Amino acid sequence: MESLTGENKIHDLMDGEDISIAFQAVDTATGVPMSGLRPAVWIDTKASSGTSKTDGGMAMTCKEKISQFLQGSLAYQPEIDLTSYFILVMNDRPSITVLNPQLGMYVSKTVTTIPLKAPGKDWVLTRDTKKLFVTLPKVNQVAVTDTANWKVMQNLAVAENPVRIAMQPDEKYLWVGNDGPAGPLLFSGVTVIDPSGLQVVAKIETGRGHHVIDFSDDSAFAFVTNQDEGTVSVIDVPGLRKVKDVRTGEMPVSAAFSSRAKALYVVHEKDGKVVAVDGKRQEITATLDLQPGIRTIRFSPDGRWGFVLNHKENLVHVLDVSVNRVLHTVQVEPGPDQVGFSATYAYVRSLGSSQVNALQLSLIEKMEKLPVVKIPIGQDAPGHANQIGLTRVITPTPEFDVVLIANPADRNVYYYMEGMLAPMGTFQNYPGEPQGILVVDRSLKETKPGFYSSVLRLPHSGVFDVAFLMESPRLYHCFEISVKPNPAIPRKVHVPLTIEFLTQERNIRVGTPFSLKMRVKDTLSGKAVKDLQDLTALLVLMPGTSQSRIPVEPSQDGVYQVELLAAEPGYYKVFFESPSRDALMHKMPHLNLNATK
Template sequence: MSTKTFSRTALALWSLLGALAGLPAAHAADAAAPAAAASAVESPAAAASAPAAGAASERLVRNGLMVDFTMTPAGKSKTLMEGDFADVVFAIKDADGKAVRTSAPGAWLDMAQVLGGRPEAEQKSCKDKISLYLKGAIGIRPMVDLNSHYVVLMNADASIAVVDPTVSMAGSTSTLASLVLKSPGSDWVPVDRLRRLFVTQPKAGAVAVVDTENFKVIDQLEAGKQPVRVVLQPDGRFLWVGNNANDEADSGVTVIDTESAKVVGFVATGMGHHEITFSADSRFAFVTNRQSGTLSVIDVGTRKLIKQVATGAQPLSVGYSALSQAVYVADGKEGHVSIIDAQRHVVTRKVALKPGLGPLRVSPNGRFVLALNPREDLVSVIDTASQEAVHDIAVAGEPFQLNFTETYAYVRAMHSERVSMINLSSLGKGLNPAVQYLAIGSQPPAAPGGVAIADGVAVAKGDGTVFIVNPSDGNTYYYMEGMSAPSTNYRVYGSSPRAVTVVDRSLKEVQPGVYSGRVRIPAPGKYDVAFMMQSPAVLHCFTATAIANPALESQLPKLAVEFVTKQREFKVGETAAVRFKLTDPRKQEPVVGLKSVTVMSFLSPGRRRTEIPATEVEPGVYEAKVGLPQAGGWYVHVSVPSMKLGYKDLGFYSLLASESPVAKAGGAAVAR
């Protein structure tokens, strides 16, 4: 299958771009709506409004539509500055000033008139640049893509792989980054607002902090003994980590401030594994204690334990419904779900189901509680309006994981390759649940090494796009709701994924007709802010300018590496001529005459390491001959000992060696 995929939004934008492609060159940067509107010109009222101090502001008026663009500093800085966060907002109205709601518009930021922020790149019009971005070609990416999401895979070993699902090369997925942890991960949570991913590592007693702007591990937080489950409270301020310690004094929850990425407290709650949920207003945290048979209620503001609620012999999972303002706890041994009033913290009812209950979650609208029963091969459904059980849905193969989109509940079974998709609109008393099935590979997920506590199903926000990992075959499957089967799958060679999450970069509708996204400004200079919407059709480039950050100039690396090799796939036994350019980030000039450049190649996950000298073949361009004696994924790292730069200091390049002949593909690759 092809690994080049797009979300519904990207597909729609691609279709629109095709419709606009026939416009005269004079309209390339500001394409008007097609068909009857194609000849319309921009109204004089569309002149850019005066930008606010330190911000960018511009208004586009065309064909009865008004788009107000602003880009404002999001932090303490009063001006748009390199390295700082900024909020990009598009407010869309009609001629009467009423909000216009549309499918999510597309937006990209890149240096004005260049590609990927590279001054030597070929000059392109706004329309041409968007066309290239949508093609998903390696080396031709915007500096900031406000339509994107990245697929992040937790491997069975102590590593994480990051995949850009919109980029393909030579028929293989683009591995954007590979991160090394202290020990294998257990659970994680992305905080997209802050460009952070927090990963628990039970054996290391730590939580890794990953910068999802550059995909690097930037810190390791000591997070108590056996940190396993991690959950973000609804307002996003604190992370709560469940500590499955053997000693009662160390068993509870560690609290992490997401703003400072620092541990701010610990609350001992009871013995056993801990699951965590919150009231909608983030006032209370509710923590289960499996061995103690209790639910701990914690005041989030004071981080003090205020009550222990007995819920049964073996509380395994917990969920909260804002609709009923109640907490639901599934007891695996006694087979009931306790319903706790979220304000009074008392059990108001117990719904009798069957022993063997496991994971429990609440639907996004709060209407239904779904509880899995691996022992009985069942999914039990409780209607939160009546607090009664309304369905027992058969799911064969020991159901063990549950995830939601707005439309479906996705149920994974340990011993079946099929994912059961339960249509949420078919649930309720007197209705017959509608279930359809989705085959994910040909093997069930139960495999040597097991599955992670983190989810094996991840949802890309807003467009019904789902990613599902199958640990047995090592593939991650891409599914778009409405299709009969996954449209493609991803394979990161040398990795063994057990869980998947999505780092979201897309615009969100924060008010009717107002779309917003937060970006980190990658470099100083003048930016094209390309904007595209489907209906009515609009394509326009706004402008924003960011100043240099004096604090970052001193932190620039000594060298930057860009791999210019075009071919990634080879036959076993061939030699790859890997070329890369070394530049001075301060001067943006090639560095010539280096005599100590070496590369290290190895077969994933770290075998057959070989060091090879690189020679300068053009000014600032160096080449190393890398042998590929064995099939698999190979990695090539660069070092420059004379500048005290080791293999971990510069980017890497990946190659694939296979037994069968491969097609040779074009396109430069940029190390990140």
């Protein structure tokens, strides 16, 4: 393991710095690197007893620790898990839910909830997935979240009504679309942000209306649609200045840049035209006449196939950019509004149906009529939700041939393995209706044959256990690392907390409020911790079939009280967290309750 400083020098490991971790797998008999493996690594704080965790006060062996991590218990989570990925769900209320799909089948998948100052509208992750940027139109800000600890680190003030957000390919600048009517006192255009320094570097007025933003693949130009003016503004990125307005047609509602064609394709809902704008000359090079009602365009991962959705005529047009013509037109369910991609399929969601249509990319050139696979995603059509988001609700995962699809109408995220007739699993999103989903991948990557690495940030100083597991060939190993306090980081010491449950009863009645009293203490002095304002209880009906979050209210002298209500008979677990004290659920004691009628 190496600590990477700004000068790329190696020194002692320190908290708060980027740490490079790498493992090399070599066949000892032949010396040949072993490729295609999926090593699992967990990093956890070593307790003062000399072990990373204890089980009933007994020290655990390396094999036992790994076995606990593999079970995926919410009460037994490592500090850093390099085997997993996380699902981020943007809610219709001011929050983001963090789900861990690899937690055990009998526990809640919710890791935490990130509170926001206002409901989010659009978001983007950095390529290394360390920062998440979320637009908050109601407060004219962009929330910046650190995905290492799932906390908002800053709220950046931007121009009025920030809606769309996009990162240019080289990640030098982050662009925010500010929707509004142009005028002497009103701004409609883009705010440009330095994502490293988290500072606004420019505000560029473009034109009236909603803005969609995309870029040339060399990051030389940014393209901004102006819906009310029927134009696309071309911005020179190095100079941060508008160089041209290209009049493309009435009501440009969607745009996407094709890396294959080196052109921006603009969709116009009112007149049904798709216009191609050359990425270097900024001139219209092709126009396709389709029917009014087209609203969405997205390109396949290789930039070859453009998918244009007509929400009015219920059509999907597949565009071949090599010849600028429509190759297929597919009839789908009412109101197609989103298309997402895996490596092999395009998935089309329709607001008027609970079915998603899957189109195999490899058959586009081969088949005269493109076959459609219909996948049921819940029982209710997405259009029945209270609100429909702008962000994507279909995304691939690091798992082979697995995609996630969110349905805001039933508040679920569905786990679909390609080739199956229906989803294989469901993740419930209790806080609200999902407006969009993203994946944060924490797993090790094979960067060269037999060499598996990742970059991470250790949350604090101390001694850590590193547990390594490889399934085939079967191999496990644990070792220690020591992390020193970083003198460059101001210290805000959070003493670990524990809970003393004062209420002894563990059997409760369905439908009758159960008052649970507890005392919160710090683990070093044993003294009571008073006035925690963000202590929350998570009541989970096992095996994770329902859950509810309830604020825990401070009473007196470090005593807290929460009213729990079991809606149906069963076995319940109660988890606790206080984010302000870095006391997350897997670090705090939990409680078991049995509810009967």
